[in-house]
Amino acid sequence: MSNDGVRVTLTGVTKRFPTGQTPLTAVDDLSLDVSAGSVVALTGPSGSGKSTLLHLIGAIEPVDAGTVEVGGEQITRLSRRALAGYRRTVGFVFQRYHLLPALTALDNVMAPVLPYRVGFDRTARARELLDAVGLADRERALPAQLSGGQQQRVAVARALIGGPALVLADEPTGNLDSTTGTEIIDLLLRLHDERGMTVVLATHEQHVAARCDRLVRLRDGRIAEELDLTGDADDPAETLHRATQLRL
Ligand SMILES: Nc1ncnc2c1ncn2[C@@H]1O[C@H](COP(=O)(O)OP(=O)(O)OP(=O)(O)O)[C@@H](O)[C@H]1O
Numbered sequence: 001m002s003n004d005g006v007r008v009t010l011t012g013v014t015k016r017f018p019t020g021q022t023p024l025t026a027v028d029d030l031s032l033d034v035s036a037g038s039v040v041a042l043t044g045p046s047g048s049g050k051s052t053l054l055h056l057i058g059a060i061e062p063v064d065a066g067t068v069e070v071g072g073e074q075i076t077r078l079s080r081r082a083l084a085g086y087r088r089t090v091g092f093v094f095q096r097y098h099l100l101p102a103l104t105a106l107d108n109v110m111a112p113v114l115p116y117r118v119g120f121d122r123t124a125r126a127r128e129l130l131d132a133v134g135l136a137d138r139e140r141a142l143p144a145q146l147s148g149g150q151q152q153r154v155a156v157a158r159a160l161i162g163g164p165a166l167v168l169a170d171e172p173t174g175n176l177d178s179t180t181g182t183e184i185i186d187l188l189l190r191l192h193d194e195r196g197m198t199v200v201l202a203t204h205e206q207h208v209a210a211r212c213d214r215l216v217r218l219r220d221g222r223i224a225e226e227l228d229l230t231g232d233a234d235d236p237a238e239t240l241h242r243a244t245q246l247r248l
């Protein structure tokens with residue numbers, strides 16, 4: 001099960017929320033090109049628009065202006081029905097896991113594809129993914145019986161069940177201690193290396209952002225700073241040096 005990543009291109013994207021008299025501009029005329037198969041970190045202070053941007057890319061929310069193109073398709077022009085199809089091709093990981101409490105780990109992983117006809121054996125693939133995230137022996141556990149890190153592993157497996165070409169992760173390590181957070185980011189990056197999907201993640205954590213190919217820092221819904229980290233891949237000291245300069 002491998003899947004090539006998709007390119008994501010945002011052009012002049014604006015998102016406003018109605019708040020009182022004047023609408024709040026959460027994303028402000030923002031343009032961003034994410035190359036296929038790359039791992040991009042969105043950083044920036046609370047309220048800078050990271051989650052909103054992920055929701056626009058995942059078509060969870062509509063844009064007010066501008067276009068979002070994913071894999072050559074302009075998703076901002078899709079019909080409601082086509083949008084539902086598009087969302088199924090995206091894997092989502094959230095800060096608070098959002099597992100269904102009454103379902104076992106295995107059933108949680110399968111949940112996104114249960115309503116649909118798929119061209120693979122759901123149970124077999126869910127088992128394969130639980131194995132890939134190191135939880136092969138916990139498939140019958142309920143979320144409450146798992147640690148936060150283990151629950152996030154289940155959530156990562158669930159995000160991958162449909163073989164997504166794009167994974168969107170909103171502070172995937174935000175609820176975890178730094179050791180467990182590092183394990184989750186290691187896991188995401190290993191799965192990325194194996195599967196090649198494009199990953200866009202929001203994070204407040206320097207050590208997480210420093211592991212990505214590129215860092216995009218937002219402020220007030222605009223891009224305040226960008227940093228290409230790929231050149232550092234073979235030079236951990238240089239990566240660390242840059243990371244310490246990052247203001248997240
Ligand atoms: N549904 C909504 N209704 C009204 N305002 C919203 C809504 N969602 C987000 N906002 C506002 O949009 C702005 C951007 O919010 P967003 O959640 O994208 O920030 P963020 O960078 O993810 O912050 P954090 O780091 O705290 O998660 C904020 O001012 C927020 O209050």
Ligand SMILES: [Mg+2]
Nearest residue numbers: 050051052202
């Ligand atoms: Mg957020």
